[in-house]
Amino acid sequence: xxxxxxxxxxxxxxxxxxxxxIVFFLVRLLPGDPFLSEKxxxxxxxxxxxxxxxxxxxxxxxxxxxxxxxxxxxxxSLRYKNRTVNEVIKQAFPYSADLGIRAVIFATIAGVxxxxxxxxxxxxxxxxxxxxxxxxxxxxxxxxxxPLLQYVFATKLNLLPVSQWKGFxxxxxxxxxxxxxxxxxxxxxxxxxxxxVVNQDFIKTAKAKGLSPFQIIWKHQVRNAILPVITVxxxxxxxxxxxxxxxxxxxxxxxxxxxxxxxxxNLDYSLVLGMTTxxxxxxxxxxxxxxxxxxxxxxxIRIAK
Amino acid sequence: MxxxxxxxxxxxxxxxxxxxxxxxxxxxxxxxxxNKAKEIAFTIGAEVPSLDPQKATDTxxxxxxxxxxxxxxxxxxxxxxxxxxxxxxVSEDKxxxxxxxxxxxxxxxxxxxxxDFEYAIKRLLDPNTASEYAFQxxxxxxxxxxxxxxxxxxxxxGVKALDEKTLQIKLKVPVKYFESLLSFIxxxxxxxxxxxxxxxxxxxxxxxxxxxxxxILKEWKHEQELVLEKNPNYWNKDAVxxxxxxxxxxNDANTAFQMFENGETDWEYxxxxxxxxxxxxxxxxxxxxxxxxxxxxNVKREGKPWLANENFQRAIGFAIDREALxxxxxxxxxxxxxxxxxxxxxxxxxxxxEEYPYEFYSKNADVAKAKEYLEKAMKELKxxxxxxxxxEYLTDDTQRAKLTAEFIQxxxxxxxxxxxxxxxxxxxxxxxxxxxxxYDVVFAGWGPDYNDPMTYLDLxxxxxxxxxxxxxxxxxxxxxxxxxxxxxFKKRADAMFEAEKLLLEKGPIVPIYFRKRAWVCNDRIKGLxxxxxxxxxxxxxxxxxx
Numbered sequence: 001x002x003x004x005x006x007x008x009x010x011x012x013x014x015x016x017x018x019x020x021x022i023v024f025f026l027v028r029l030l031p032g033d034p035f036l037s038e039k040x041x042x043x044x045x046x047x048x049x050x051x052x053x054x055x056x057x058x059x060x061x062x063x064x065x066x067x068x069x070x071x072x073x074x075x076x077s078l079r080y081k082n083r084t085v086n087e088v089i090k091q092a093f094p095y096s097a098d099l100g101i102r103a104v105i106f107a108t109i110a111g112v113x114x115x116x117x118x119x120x121x122x123x124x125x126x127x128x129x130x131x132x133x134x135x136x137x138x139x140x141x142x143x144x145x146x147p148l149l150q151y152v153f154a155t156k157l158n159l160l161p162v163s164q165w166k167g168f169x170x171x172x173x174x175x176x177x178x179x180x181x182x183x184x185x186x187x188x189x190x191x192x193x194x195x196x197v198v199n200q201d202f203i204k205t206a207k208a209k210g211l212s213p214f215q216i217i218w219k220h221q222v223r224n225a226i227l228p229v230i231t232v233x234x235x236x237x238x239x240x241x242x243x244x245x246x247x248x249x250x251x252x253x254x255x256x257x258x259x260x261x262x263x264x265x266n267l268d269y270s271l272v273l274g275m276t277t278x279x280x281x282x283x284x285x286x287x288x289x290x291x292x293x294x295x296x297x298x299x300x301i302r303i304a305k
Numbered sequence: 306m307x308x309x310x311x312x313x314x315x316x317x318x319x320x321x322x323x324x325x326x327x328x329x330x331x332x333x334x335x336x337x338x339x340n341k342a343k344e345i346a347f348t349i350g351a352e353v354p355s356l357d358p359q360k361a362t363d364t365x366x367x368x369x370x371x372x373x374x375x376x377x378x379x380x381x382x383x384x385x386x387x388x389x390x391x392x393x394x395v396s397e398d399k400x401x402x403x404x405x406x407x408x409x410x411x412x413x414x415x416x417x418x419x420x421d422f423e424y425a426i427k428r429l430l431d432p433n434t435a436s437e438y439a440f441q442x443x444x445x446x447x448x449x450x451x452x453x454x455x456x457x458x459x460x461x462x463g464v465k466a467l468d469e470k471t472l473q474i475k476l477k478v479p480v481k482y483f484e485s486l487l488s489f490i491x492x493x494x495x496x497x498x499x500x501x502x503x504x505x506x507x508x509x510x511x512x513x514x515x516x517x518x519x520x521i522l523k524e525w526k527h528e529q530e531l532v533l534e535k536n537p538n539y540w541n542k543d544a545v546x547x548x549x550x551x552x553x554x555x556n557d558a559n560t561a562f563q564m565f566e567n568g569e570t571d572w573e574y575x576x577x578x579x580x581x582x583x584x585x586x587x588x589x590x591x592x593x594x595x596x597x598x599x600x601x602x603n604v605k606r607e608g609k610p611w612l613a614n615e616n617f618q619r620a621i622g623f624a625i626d627r628e629a630l631x632x633x634x635x636x637x638x639x640x641x642x643x644x645x646x647x648x649x650x651x652x653x654x655x656x657x658x659e660e661y662p663y664e665f666y667s668k669n670a671d672v673a674k675a676k677e678y679l680e681k682a683m684k685e686l687k688x689x690x691x692x693x694x695x696x697e698y699l700t701d702d703t704q705r706a707k708l709t710a711e712f713i714q715x716x717x718x719x720x721x722x723x724x725x726x727x728x729x730x731x732x733x734x735x736x737x738x739x740x741x742x743x744y745d746v747v748f749a750g751w752g753p754d755y756n757d758p759m760t761y762l763d764l765x766x767x768x769x770x771x772x773x774x775x776x777x778x779x780x781x782x783x784x785x786x787x788x789x790x791x792x793x794f795k796k797r798a799d800a801m802f803e804a805e806k807l808l809l810e811k812g813p814i815v816p817i818y819f820r821k822r823a824w825v826c827n828d829r830i831k832g833l834x835x836x837x838x839x840x841x842x843x844x845x846x847x848x849x850x851x
Contacts (some may be wrong), residue, residue, distance in 0.1 A: 254528030
């Protein structure tokens, strides 16, 4: 097990290095440069390039970047002057993580519940209703759901604040809007998996043993069916926790999401690299944790490893 | 079955319970906000990238900076007022300014001195500061030379504190708008000991800046909100009525507008799709934000000699129905540009447009005139078929840019039979293609740096830093050169007017529209001023009346 973990750790590190290297060179291939603006003159731009060390040969920039990265230093943002990328992430990540955790919890509980209800009522009204919600959740994008929620609950009913992140009431609409997609995904996975498990021999055995339907469903069916949900939980958590552009934008949440887009738009090299590395490491870590949870839930996996 | 249904109902009740419980909390907070007096709130569309006066460039920094800093002068409602300088003298040749500072304090209680201004201006011009707006200081003797490293001794720059209260600035040539330029954020004072103590962290947070303006920045939650409070040390504090200002950072224009509708903010831009409704309700207000948009021709384009043809350029200019374009794409919010210089810019006494009225293009398409120009162009170019006069139209990758492009494409096809293709690229890429002169025709824009027609006119001189057209006209260069050096401001204005006419008749620029912005404002706010240069919204002397 220890050897397996170390092995996985090494692979993860190599993945991370390949990732940042590719992004480092790709972002510099984008047309334009960070200091292009309508007003800037060539001499002034040269001053700015020199200030940020962008006038040096690219291989030297790359070595410097890697050295700083090993120290966990992403450098100064080229756009948000006087602020380091570390600070930007440190300030914004808690908001994204807060929203993300809420969304993951809500999506998992509601998604799994919907999936179970649908599976137990296969081809009946509840199944159709649950799957209708799931399909709506997958197909209606958050930039539609978000403003719709704002219009109904904030502007018309005046029940919730339109936007921002200042207390529990502020979290409800963004959490719902953000979780809807994952909720739907989990509901569909859970339903399919439940239906798969219900025909297995061990369920028949349990029934034959005379266990109560509740015990069969909870102890045998759900526990076995939940594995696919756990599998997607890793990437879903990483995605939701590290910020999403649309939902944060619509609800004016000061999270990380916007920096993925603005970083590219502004050609803020250090911000793009910082964000990519951060997200990459987060994703790798999340997958790692999922592997361990897997082992806990399914002893067969633990033994096989 | 019943049990299962119950589970669903329970789940729904749980969610509904959450919704109800917090709604109250939310509405209480909103209610509380409305009762407090002399507090205002509004939104900005993005985080302020930097409040370091010498590094700030964007419109939000300029807006906030206008209220938390004060330069030698303050521009309010287009008028230059004394700021940190109580009075000043200008030499006979209009190149030496001597400013006398009043007793004023920084937010830490220490006095604001002439040395702070000298330090700030030298800091702006220091190549190691890497200030994007260093060019604002190029009017000063040796400013450009120092910034571009032609000289290395900062003492040669024409700015000097004669004593604690007296600052002398020497200009290369007379600059009519120099006083108003001094209200620009790049010229705000900073104190040496504080800047050096903060190092790289200077201006990164609210407690890493010093303030000398009507307000101080109390709190700066990045990406979230800025809180301004009245500055008790401000020399003119009795004229400042607002106690507290909350500026929310809201990226989404529709969200921002809903916040206004909910009473959470006091003014807001109207999103395009809401303009008609707000207009119907009689709530819409408008102001010019100073930006002008025009077509710019690359006259050095190989294989497309018609792009350099003056008559071809005019044909395009007359074939476009500017009014219809504004109606279709901008919901009627903006004015057709029938001339080049922004009409609101300052003339001698009144605006430039009032003193020098002129209309080269008409608001609507003048197809007959356009065809006449096209005939002439085709004769000169020895081309018989207008469909051969093709070009690629370069523009941004926004929806509005796309609609504008399609409208112009349609007009040229319909009115002249000219085929134009559209190339949409991200903003930075467009700028790069312009700089490299790798385009046929580009839809470009310019916002004024100071309140004078020169901010638009000197772009197109031969070798001008922003002249990416390849156009060169000796007469135009001479007119601009004359206007930039003469001390006779009437002759200067005449020369600029001549230059404008020349540009419209022969130059590679076809003006399309002067941008207006539609906005709404809460009735309780009095004395809020909008400006097309500097702070878009000026609330220094605003008041709240419930």
